[in-house]
Amino acid sequence: MGTFNDEGVVLRTHRLGEADRIITILTRQHGKLRGVAKGVRRTSSKFGARLEPFAQVDLQITEGRNLDIFTSVVSKTLLGRPFLDDFPRFTTAEVMVEIADKLVPEEGIPALQHYLLLVGALRALGEGTSDGVRPTAMILDSYILRAASLAGYAPQLDSCAICGSEGPHGYFAPSSGGTLCSRCRPAGVPAISSATLGYLISLLTGDWIQTREIPETRITEGSTLVRAFLNWHLERGIKSLSHIVRE
Ligand SMILES: [Zn+2]
CATH class of the missing domain: 2.40.50.140 (Nucleic acid-binding proteins)
Incomplete structure (x- = not known):
């Protein structure tokens, strides 16, 4: 051994x-x-x-x-020291490690990119980054989108998740894996604004410059969609998500 x-x-x-x-x-x-x-x-x-x-x-x-x-x-x-007494950030970090545990299922198979992503996200939560401290929801949602992407199911945001026609499209269905065109959209799938869609694309690609002046309502709308997407794709969901303390 x-x-x-x-x-x-x-x-x-x-x-x-x-x-x-x-x-x-x-x-x-x-x-x-x-x-x-x-x-x-x-x-x-x-x-x-x-x-x-x-x-x-x-x-x-x-x-x-x-x-x-x-x-x-x-x-x-x-990495947790800067937010040990900050419940919104601490509970957000708990969600991140639970996601890492679920999305890196195989023991002993290298997962360098996920490791670097997690360390970067925990650092951003704690120390902030070179352009300041971001809202916790933004750090978490970017982590979720990029972690899902590394696990092989990035949400499809630039084309229709059913027919593949080029977007941007105006509807988002977590269960279909991304945005849908108006022809493929089943009844009841909610619309997504182009501004929120652009915000999610920035989170997925790590284009932080585009996320500097994002209004609170768009961050909240984005969070709802990202977390619905995550819960749909993970069996039994993420337990700690329901314990998260909002800022
Ligand atoms: Zn379509």
Whole structure:
């Protein structure tokens, strides 16, 4: 059984017996890993505080028969520190790590792009970016669209999701995977304004310059559509989405 090093972001931790924890972590080189960290719940353990959610750590992993063992964990950055007391940002980060856990399903398959996306989104939530701190809803919705895209189901926003005719189109159906033309639209599918559609395209492509002067109502309308899209595509949805605290 081999031993290797990697860095990762802690997604989830569970108790295991008296002193151990099972940790789910998204690593830079080895994708998602689940393993046991021994002794982390003893107050004397140097592991404990480093293995909280949103912590970015360097770790040594020993492959086990059933579960890997995390034999060494060294903290790089507590990405959650800037928002530990800020409930809107903290609950938003919880949604992000739950999405990462769901959208990177295979353990041990490299997921570098998702790792970089998650670290970037948690940084944007905490420290902000070079042009300031963005609304949490905007950071989350961009993360959702780009994470879905990496998982292979980007919403189709520039053409009709049914017939493929070139857009922009004026209707958005989460269950069809994107915008629909007026011929393909089933009854009851709501309209989407061209401004909101443009905003979603900016979030998906990471074109932040286009999102600087977005009114609150458009951010809210975009959020409703993005989250309906996510919930439609994920079995059982994202639990933590319902616990999110609004700014
Ligand atoms: Zn169509």
